[in-house]
Amino acid sequence: MDVAVVKDEGLSKEYRLTVPAATIDAEMDAQLLEFSQSARLKGFRPGKVPVSYLRKTYGQRMLGDVITKTVDQSVKDCIxxxxxxxxxxxxxxxVEYDEGKDLVLKVEVQVLPTIPDIEFSKITIKRPVVDEKSIEEETKEALERIAQENTSYSETKRMAQKGDALTVDFKGMIDGEAFEGGSAEDYRLILGSGNFIPGFEDQLLKKKPGEDVEVNVTFPEDYQSENLAGKEAVFAVKIKKSEKPEAKGPSDELAQNLGLENLEKLTELVRQRVGDEYAGHSRMHAKKDLLDRLDEALDIELPALLVDQEAEQVARQMQAERGVVDADHDHDPEHDHDHDHNHDHDHDHDHEEKKVEVTDEDRELAQRRVKLGLALAEFGRRNNISVTDQELGQRIAAEARRYPGQEQAFMNYVKENPQMAEQFRGPMFEEKVVDFILAVAEVEDVKTSKEDLMKELVD
Structure with missing residues (x-):
């Protein structure tokens, strides 16, 4: 095979390959010989069909497979x-091919950059943490919320107060006409919950069971139903029953109603969940600090094609968040670093996507994502990090539990669509690589407030 270098610009390469006709003939002979060992044709004993007969009868039919295999092997040999x-x-x-003649190929290749070694043990990562006092305070607040959510009520004839539960019938009218979704019977409303249009619940305060109340409200300008947004409405409300909360606060009785032994056990459970939530946010901040440091430390050329593709994805994501992108385009807003940049990547698309305007900011973020994705993939490979099928199965099963009653249908869908499983494997792999690096690096805990710890992170 003759290899001519057409372009050699950084990571972008182009070659012109000339595969001799003899190579294609040899591959055809090899496939025909293999076929002859199992072919069963009338008039011939098994395994005794002459290759010349098979070439004449099946050669044209097999030529496509021969060319495909020859092309794949030639490109592999070139690389x-x-x-x-x-x-x-x-x-x-x-580029050129006629039966019996040489095969000429144009091959364009994007080389992945070499990722330099980094001594993770010499990296210092800052991990914000809250003190035990903050955890105790949050635990106490969480227990109070649980108690409030599980409050028992008793019927009362007093004037309605904030926190009371009213059972009402209501019918809404706009310009004297009833509207869809504006009526209900025996609706249970907790005053102060904010579940109704602003001003609705306030007009039921100090009212008693049996009263008929006319409630006048204006739908917000940004109301979800555009046909109601900004319009004035009048609701005829009948208060059928009023109940007052029996505030008891956290107690052994509350814990037992929730299936636990006592308040101490409930407190332990809540404290554990609070601690886990804070620990999760601490890790996210530590990961962000780690990625920032890797981004600064790595000065590598990036494949232009990958950056271009990622920049378009970033642009679509940003526009989707602003609500101005094509609604048919589906993009995961939680996408962070695509670490699966390897030689198995297939960038062909079945359809042309609508072009989006890519800003300098989009491209800068794309470069960061591509760089970190390539780096994490390589660090994982060097350290033999992988996601086992068992780990993947557990993750998919956990996701399936988010769809009660449809768990098996979800599992079947993932099984029938392997690309779905890879969407879970990728982020899992990234987290395992990050955990590996954090375990080796010098991690310094830094005290911070609950508010700062819980702040949303951005790329």
């Missing part, structure tokens, strides 16, 4: 001969 290392999926075009 190895040129010592390119890891690459993205090459773009291959057949």
């Amino acid at each position: 190895e001969q040129q010592d390119l290392g890891q690459t993205m999926q090459p773009k291959v075009e057949i």
Whole structure:
């Protein structure tokens, strides 16, 4: 095979391969010989069908497979001969071919950059943490919320107060006409819950069971139903029953009603959940600090194609968050770092996506994501980090539990669509690599407030 270098610009390579006709003939002979060992044709004993007969009868039919295998092997040999290392999926075009003649290929390759070694033990990561006092305070507040959510009520004839539960019938009218969703019977409303239009609940305060109340409200301008937004409405409300809360606060009785032994056990459970939540946020901040440091430490050339593709994804994500992107385009807003940049990547699309405007900010973020994705993938490979099938199965099962009654349907869907499973495997792999690095690096705990710890992180 003759290999001519057409372009050699950084990570972008282009080659012109000329595969001799003899190579294609040899591959055809090999496949025909293999076929002859199992072919069962009338008039011939099993395994005794002449290759010449098979070539004449089946050669044209097998030519497509022969060319495909020859192309794949030729591209693989080219990459190895040129010592390119890891690459993205090459773009291959057949330039010339007629049966019995040489095969000429155009091969465009994006080489993946070499990721330098980093001594993780010399990296210092700051991990914000809250003190025990904050955990205790949050635990106490959580217990109070649980008690409030599980409050028992007793019927009362007093004037309604904030926190009371009213059972009402109501019918809403706009310009004298009833509207969809504006009526209900025996609706239970907790005053002060904010579940109704602003001003609705306030007009029921100090009212008693049996009263008929006319409630006048204006739907917010940003109301979810556009046909109601900004309009004035009148509701005829009949108060049928009023109940007052029996505030008892956290207690052994509350714990037992929730299936626990006593308040001490409930407190332990809540404290554990609070601690886990804070620990999760601490880790997210530590991960962000780690990624920032890796981004600063790595000065590598990036494959232009990957950056371009990622920049478009970022632009779509940003526009989706502003509500101005094509509604048919589905993009995961939680996407952070695509670490699966390897030679198995296939960048062909079945349809043309609508182009979006890519800003400098989008491209800068895309460069960060591509760089970190490539780095994490390589660090994971060097340290033999992987996601086992068992771990993947457990993660998918956990996701399935988010759809009560449809768990099996979800599991079947993932099984029938392997690409779905990979959407879980990727983030799991990234987290395992991050955990590995954090375990080696110097992690310094820094005291912070609950408010700062819980702040939302951005790229």
